[in-house]
Amino acid sequence: ELKVEQNPLFLSMQEGKNYTIYCNYSTTSDRLYWYRQDPGKSLESLFVLLSNGAVKQEGRLMASLDTKARLSTLHITAAVHDLSATYFCAPTSGYALNFGKGTSLLVTP
């Protein structure tokens, strides 16, 4: 069974600051997804990382994958209020997504 550990679970940060969310997983995975969820809404796909060393960036978010360390990171640069949401990582096992517990991010002025 693939176990996923995401941290921190809660993050309050000031606008303009940088921070990193970590996602560790227990066994080999083919690919890893990052999703965003706003309150009361479904999931929005942010990134899919397919190989060791993969790095993807979209706006103020950058995701990376180290398959040897079984670690993915989601880096937030110069946070803005609009980034407040819950972020989930989900490495796959077969076709199944294995969700972390999520990181609830609050960006304050």
Next chain:
Amino acid sequence: GAVVSQHPSRVICKSGTSVKIECRSLDFQATTMFWYRQFPKQSLMLMATSNEGSKATYEQGVEKDKFLINHASLTLSTLTVTSAHPEDSSFYICSARGARGLSYEQYFGPGTRLTVT
């Protein structure tokens, strides 16, 4: 492309009744659909995986007689919560995985909020 819809978006039902939730892939054929449940401030929990034309595979601890899943066509899967109780109140989200070219992706529906009174 790759849009998944769910209906209804919200439903309130009385304890003991059954409620059906539909999940449709609107612009692609979904060979596999997944049903998730999410309690407030928690992560998504996979309930079951269904392939078109075959019986669903349920995750451990999910009662197959209570959560009936039918994947009758390549664009429609339904989840019926039978004899619903207040503890079944949750946010139910489906996702669909297509064939050929979309095989890496699961596309998520907007979710259905079920409240059992």
